[in-house]
Amino acid sequence: MQNEWLYIGIFLVFGLIVPIVPLVFSRLVAPRKPNPIKQSTYECGVETVGDTWVQFKAQYYVFALVFLIFDVETVFLFPWALSLKQMPLFVVLEGVLFIGILVAGLVYAWRKGMLEWA
Amino acid sequence: MTVDQIIFILCAALILGSALMVVTTGKLIHAALWLVAALFGVAILYAILQAGFLAVVQVVVYIGAIAILFIFAVMLTRREMLDKGAQTRSNWWLPALLGLLILTGLVFLIIGQPAFGRTAAEMPLGVDTLRNLGMALVSQNAFVLPFEVASILLLAALVGAVFVASGNNE
């Protein structure tokens, strides 16, 4: 168990090193002649107007919110799924109830029109 | 000093350093990203504690969902506080003092308990933590009630948040 996570840890470190190598190499051999025009923000040749921080639709937030709740729900379902084989049928129904309660939330958001992109 | 302890100290340094950046850094988006680093450190801690499921769940829920939600919220409310001016209150030393006070108190409490100085026993062989967790969550003489109540809590949060966020309820 301990060794598995040690392996994952080393893998993660290497996974971060591998992409850095070509970046460093590129840094060494590639030319670097920056000038203000090259470095200006690319918007199809049109001068940038105002701040990058255009107002975003609040709708993005609502979808992220529904996602968060369902993400946590599925996390609860994984232990449940692993216990199915050993436990009686009743346990399946517990999980179904769990899912059903959350689907009620999805239905509410749907009826409230929060799943529309408008 | 063993390898375990060195890994733990590095991990603790990552967590505490990132946590300090979370509460002091000026740009909110950086604070949110430092929070990701701190939470990742906590995930490593879970892995060291041999709670693999929680380590992965920590990444999935905190980094994959909660941190994203924070970043979205920062971006949605950015206009007003353009990260200019002081981000902390003028009397920030008062909370700092309180935090230090609580920390010293807790550390004294913990060091004073000899029971806390022991190291963990080896993980008993043949114990499938993951399956035990599943069984505990659904068996009736264990935690099935919290399991179902959690779903009701999540439902309430979803309904409440959607209601508040929808904004057309004046």
Next chain:
Amino acid sequence: MSIPLSWYLILAAALFSIGLFGVLSRKNAIAILLGVELMLNAVNVNLVAFWRYQDPAKMAGQVFAIIVFAVAAAEVAVGLALIISVYRRRKTVVADEIDLMKW
């Protein structure tokens, strides 16, 4: 596993204190919630550490840690929804300026 339990507890205490400092010292409401997240994580570290050091066969520690995940998710969802809702009407996320209920 040559790490004493107290190391975890001290780490959690430090994380909790830093989170508390963040909650009390920040002006921005979102930053306050970031501090709350740190505090919740400190609690979780304690729960998992006690699970591992007491009896790994009893799952109470892990179960409660998962419940804390659910609570954290609910808190963030509702908290941020409130902040965004207030921001839309009052154009501010500074906690001190959201004072309509004070009077």
Next chain:
Amino acid sequence: MIFLNDPINFIAGWMRGLLTGWGLPEGLTTVIIYVIGITVLIVFAMVLDILLVWVERKVVARFQDRIGPNRIGPFGLIQPFADIIKLIIKEDLTPAGADKLLYNLGPVLAIASVIILWAILPLSEKIFGVDLNVAVLYLVAAGALGTLSIIVGGWASNNKYALLGAFRMVANMIAYEIPMVVVLLIPTILADTMSVQGITQAQSGMWFAILSPLGLIIFLISAIAELGRSPFDLNEAESEIVAGFHIEYSGMKFGLFYAGELLHAFTFGGFMAVLFFGGYGGFFGLEKIGFFSWLDNPFVQALVFLAKAMFGYWVIMWIKYSMPRIRIDHMLAFNWKFLTPLALVVLVNTAVLSKVLAGLPAWGYVLGMFLSNIVIGFITVEILRAYGRKQHKVESKLSPQNTQNQEQAV
């Protein structure tokens, strides 16, 4: 012969003997062996990645009735290496106002989130990185890092298009993560384990693709969305936001995003093979017959796995080059109003049936699972058809002006 039957353990055992012979401590030996194994695995993945560039370009050329790269080397095989040299010696621009550290972190995280998936990919029964008991969730966790890389890259570029592209991409990825995670529960329930080795071995008699065809379809759709490939590539809708979150990236940093996308697609093809097509095995018991016993050889298994993964990758490419881009409101509605409820229904169905049918003989179990999926699929299609008819009526009543207004709400 030992090498042919169990190459990794053979080499590891030999090296362990060698290193401890030199007087190194046990723990350090383990770490050194891990490091060497990881290096080999990652180098293999990266070389494969370079070849995928060639495969992708050849296949898209065929779809578009072209020949594709054919100048450098036989069949243009050297082309991707030339591309890499070009990318490396290109000037690497950092836009003014970019957040330098985060700007560089974006592409690194993007490819790291893919590479770490190879730690759990079971190439064969004996050739694999590590057999985690939470492997299925690990797949989701790596996806979380990928989401983060996109939002970091898009934000740090300090560009409106990049930020908009990042927002869209993240909305897309997190939306389709839900059906994906729900569908990942289905192999977990069927195999009664989250480890990929366990899931593969549970399929030695019957693929999960047959037990749960709907699960496979949902997994494929949400995998494509997770990859941000067409038809879900609205993050880089050229006509609106040019290139999306990586618009400002040039040179090798762009190359990393590109390479990450290709490797990601192939890796998901591999996971599709593991979760639904029996991975390196799944010969329906054929390997137990004496004549076919060579199918158990680790190298043969690895070849079978890579072939299945390549098939999955090809299907993803096939869809990419045949489908037009989906609009963001359609994309979100399709996920939340159709795919997520369907995934939950399939999950409940699988959970209940796996319990109810457990007593039946194997053929009854398989038939029951398969038929239930067909019934659910049929009902879904009927509901969709009824909805489509209704929508058709509503839209034919609307004047052309109204339809135009709808078009504008992007």
